Amino acid sequence: MNRTPQPQSSTLNVESLAVASRSNIKRQTSNVLSHILDFVLAGIFIYAGALKAIDPVQFASDIDNYKILAWPVSVALAFYLPWLEILCGLALVFRFLYRGALSILSLSIVVFTLAIIAAKIRGLDITCGCFGHVSQHWSFPSHLATNLAILAGLLALLIKATFENRRQNTV
Amino acid sequence: MKSSLVRQGLVLVLLALLPAAGEAIYFRDKISWRSAIAPSEMVTVEQARGWGDAAIWVDARPDDEFASDHVPGAISLNEDRWNELLPQFLAVWAPGKKVVVYCSSLSCNASREVARRLRKEAQLPSVFVLEGGWEAWLKKNR
Numbered sequence: 001m002n003r004t005p006q007p008q009s010s011t012l013n014v015e016s017l018a019v020a021s022r023s024n025i026k027r028q029t030s031n032v033l034s035h036i037l038d039f040v041l042a043g044i045f046i047y048a049g050a051l052k053a054i055d056p057v058q059f060a061s062d063i064d065n066y067k068i069l070a071w072p073v074s075v076a077l078a079f080y081l082p083w084l085e086i087l088c089g090l091a092l093v094f095r096f097l098y099r100g101a102l103s104i105l106s107l108s109i110v111v112f113t114l115a116i117i118a119a120k121i122r123g124l125d126i127t128c129g130c131f132g133h134v135s136q137h138w139s140f141p142s143h144l145a146t147n148l149a150i151l152a153g154l155l156a157l158l159i160k161a162t163f164e165n166r167r168q169n170t171v
Numbered sequence: 172m173k174s175s176l177v178r179q180g181l182v183l184v185l186l187a188l189l190p191a192a193g194e195a196i197y198f199r200d201k202i203s204w205r206s207a208i209a210p211s212e213m214v215t216v217e218q219a220r221g222w223g224d225a226a227i228w229v230d231a232r233p234d235d236e237f238a239s240d241h242v243p244g245a246i247s248l249n250e251d252r253w254n255e256l257l258p259q260f261l262a263v264w265a266p267g268k269k270v271v272v273y274c275s276s277l278s279c280n281a282s283r284e285v286a287r288r289l290r291k292e293a294q295l296p297s298v299f300v301l302e303g304g305w306e307a308w309l310k311k312n313r
Contacts, residue, residue, distance in 0.1 A: 056194060057198070057202045061280060061283060062280070065279075065280050078202075079198070080187060083187040083191045084184065084187040084191075087183055099175075100177075100183050103176055103180050
């Protein structure tokens with residue numbers, strides 16, 4: 001009845017444990033990194049939103065400078081967009097309505113970037129208004145680089161969240 | 172899964188309406204929904220020229236653009252060097268004078284901003300933005 005120890009199977013067990021622990025460490029590292037990215041992006045959007053929310057008159061004028069929208073639409077957006085940014089930023093921090101917030105922020109960054117490019121092509125002398133007066137003297141390349149970096153971060157988080165959501169649904 | 176993403180997005184979009192509406196009510200007296208600049212604050216090249224010596228022309232464009240050309244007699248006052256240039260402007264200003272601020276064109280923002288600061292920070296009463304800016308002045312004068 002006494003079983004003799006099987007060295008081969010115990011080695012396999014140790015190896016599979018090591019693999020599981022390595023993948024666990026990888027997952028934890030990726031989670032920590034994505035949380036850091038969450039906080040960084042949330043900070044950017046909350047800060048940008050707050051700067052614009054305290055001076056909607058200036059922001060309406062910044063939107064109007066793009067010469068894409070009628071003035072009443074610029075005013076409506078000047079009141080609305082900062083709060084949308086702030087709410088989405090808070091959603092990233094608290095991981096509440098998380099994927100919705102990432103989608104809205106990604107879409108808005110794409111729209112802002114296209115508007116900046118369109119203004120540049122049309123030769124408009126604009127203040128982007130992205131970060132209130134802080135971004136007043138940003139050059140076109142720095143605008144573009146900042147927006148693309150933010151978009152890359154948002155898309156990375158969105159892809160990760162989508163995969164995690166899919167995995168949870170299948171388990 | 173897609174529907175939950177859209178639902179989340181919609182909740183956020185609708186939630187943001189509440190503080191936005193509150194802010195719109197709070198700022199109702201500080202912003203016009205009809206025009207970026209109230210018509211009473213705009214002036215055409217002809218009107219401003221008609222004021223003659225009663226008008227002080229203020230160039231809100233960057234230094235290099237002012238250096239290359241400007242309205243004769245205009246004073247440079249841009250936001251880049253606001254603290255440095257404002258005292259020079261105030262030394263020329265006198266009560267009863269009308270201030271005409273211009274920047275490069277219709278699409279620029281600098282003249283509107285400088286005019287706003289002159290009214291708000293320097294408490295000047297008669298500050299106007301030149302319609303069409305430097306481009307409009309050039310068209311009428313060359």
